[in-house]
Amino acid sequence: MSARHPRVRPFPGHRSIEGLLALACCAGFAHGAQGGGACLAFDGVDDFVRVARTALLEPEELTVELWAWIDGPQDWNTRLLRKGERDAYFLTADQDLDQRMQLLVTRGTALRVQARDPVPHVARAGAWHHFAGVWSVTNARFFVDGVQVADVAHELGALTHEPPTDLYLGAGLPVTLQNEYFAGRIDEARVWARARTSAEILSTWDRPLVGTEPGLVAYWRFDEGSGQVAHDDSAHGHDGRLGATIEMDASDPVWLAGGAPLAPFECWAVNYCASTPNSSGHAATMGFTGSLSIAANDARLHVYDAPAGHAGLFFCGREPARLAFLDGYLCISPFTPGLVRLPPVVVVDGDRHASRALDLAAPPSSVQVLPGDVWRFQFWFRDGAAGGTGANLSDGLAVRFCP
Numbered sequence: 001m002s003a004r005h006p007r008v009r010p011f012p013g014h015r016s017i018e019g020l021l022a023l024a025c026c027a028g029f030a031h032g033a034q035g036g037g038a039c040l041a042f043d044g045v046d047d048f049v050r051v052a053r054t055a056l057l058e059p060e061e062l063t064v065e066l067w068a069w070i071d072g073p074q075d076w077n078t079r080l081l082r083k084g085e086r087d088a089y090f091l092t093a094d095q096d097l098d099q100r101m102q103l104l105v106t107r108g109t110a111l112r113v114q115a116r117d118p119v120p121h122v123a124r125a126g127a128w129h130h131f132a133g134v135w136s137v138t139n140a141r142f143f144v145d146g147v148q149v150a151d152v153a154h155e156l157g158a159l160t161h162e163p164p165t166d167l168y169l170g171a172g173l174p175v176t177l178q179n180e181y182f183a184g185r186i187d188e189a190r191v192w193a194r195a196r197t198s199a200e201i202l203s204t205w206d207r208p209l210v211g212t213e214p215g216l217v218a219y220w221r222f223d224e225g226s227g228q229v230a231h232d233d234s235a236h237g238h239d240g241r242l243g244a245t246i247e248m249d250a251s252d253p254v255w256l257a258g259g260a261p262l263a264p265f266e267c268w269a270v271n272y273c274a275s276t277p278n279s280s281g282h283a284a285t286m287g288f289t290g291s292l293s294i295a296a297n298d299a300r301l302h303v304y305d306a307p308a309g310h311a312g313l314f315f316c317g318r319e320p321a322r323l324a325f326l327d328g329y330l331c332i333s334p335f336t337p338g339l340v341r342l343p344p345v346v347v348v349d350g351d352r353h354a355s356r357a358l359d360l361a362a363p364p365s366s367v368q369v370l371p372g373d374v375w376r377f378q379f380w381f382r383d384g385a386a387g388g389t390g391a392n393l394s395d396g397l398a399v400r401f402c403p
């Protein structure tokens with residue numbers, strides 16, 4: 001840490017991602033479903049949630065994931081999620097008495113692919129666990145708590161959906177009176193119209209989503225806590241109805257306070273793309289003070305070790321770069337969506353420092369900061385370094401914002 005700026009250096013150890021994440025998690029920056037929210041409890045007799053079908057729920061490749069609290073031993077062919085009749089995909093706790101949580105895909109009445117948890121579902125009972133199934137055109141994979149436990153090569157290719165049906169949570173197809181009702185709780189159910197990677201599964205299994213993630217087509221957080229509708233937070237309109245009717249009825253699952261033990265929404269700020277020394281003898285670095293919360297809107301951008309008395313300008317963009325530019329590097333891609341200036345021009349003070357309120361409530365028109373977005377910030381400044389171009393830049397600062 002520089003002795004010249006002991007009070008305004010934003011993050012002790014801010015060059016370490018781990019340090020930043022630790023700070024973000026413990027300093028009250030993070031928001032989300034930590035220990036709060038709600039979930040749905042299914043009685044294993046007749047409870048279910050029904051989601052009207054759309055083509056978005058019938059992709060060629062797929063990821064389905066949810067948190068479940070399995071009450072105990074489950075019935076024959078107990079389903080936690082089922083979409084389809086003959087050509088179907090399932091997250092199921094059992095298939096023909098194998099007693100394994102699994103991704104099950106059926107094709108017609110004869111073909112079937114299973115990617116199974118190696119241990120019986122009772123070994124997962126009595127606690128929250130996350131289960132995810134991934135279907136690609138070549139493999140079916142299954143994950144428990146973010147870790148892959150099965151990878152099965154198959155020859156069924158892309159998913160098919162014939163005949164198309166609605167999607168059910170906590171049950172199979174209640175209309176056929178099959179014995180498929182789940183006894184336990186479900187939370188944070190997600191459907192993606194693509195095969196997510198292991199790294200992607202691991203990065204979000206225990207985190208709330210924003211809802212706009214690429215490929216996410218349904219996202220039920222079950223945080224309503226009351227009522228007859230489980231809303232789809234992906235904005236694709238896949239709202240679920242509790243039970244057989246929109247009125248209270250015997251097949252409604254029950255709202256429970258609390259839910260899956262999700263970690264806080266992850267937000268952070270981290271420096272990248274180190275610059276070159278300017279005429280001050282130092283390389284200028286970006287800093288950030290205030291909250292990473294968009295709602296708090298008290299963030300301030302800083303630059304340190306810029307040459308005193310020179311004018312400069314903060315700017316921002318979305319995509320990273322490291323392009324030789326002026327006496328240093330451009331750390332934000334100038335290509336689409338491009339760079340946005342953050343006026344006014346500021347003058348570096350005698351401590352080689354300048355700052356600007358970020359003011360997310362009144363940003364430039366081309367800047368809209370949403371939760372989960374990563375924005376990148378940098379500072380351009382005039383400089384009189386011998387043999388230089390007359391200008392240089394700081395390093396880059398990447399910021400992922402919280403709600």
Ligand SMILES: [Ca+2]
Pocket residue numbers: 037038039187188221222223258259260
């Ligand atoms: Ca929930």
Ligand SMILES: [Ca+2]
Pocket residue numbers: 228241242243244245246247248249251252
């Ligand atoms: Ca109902």
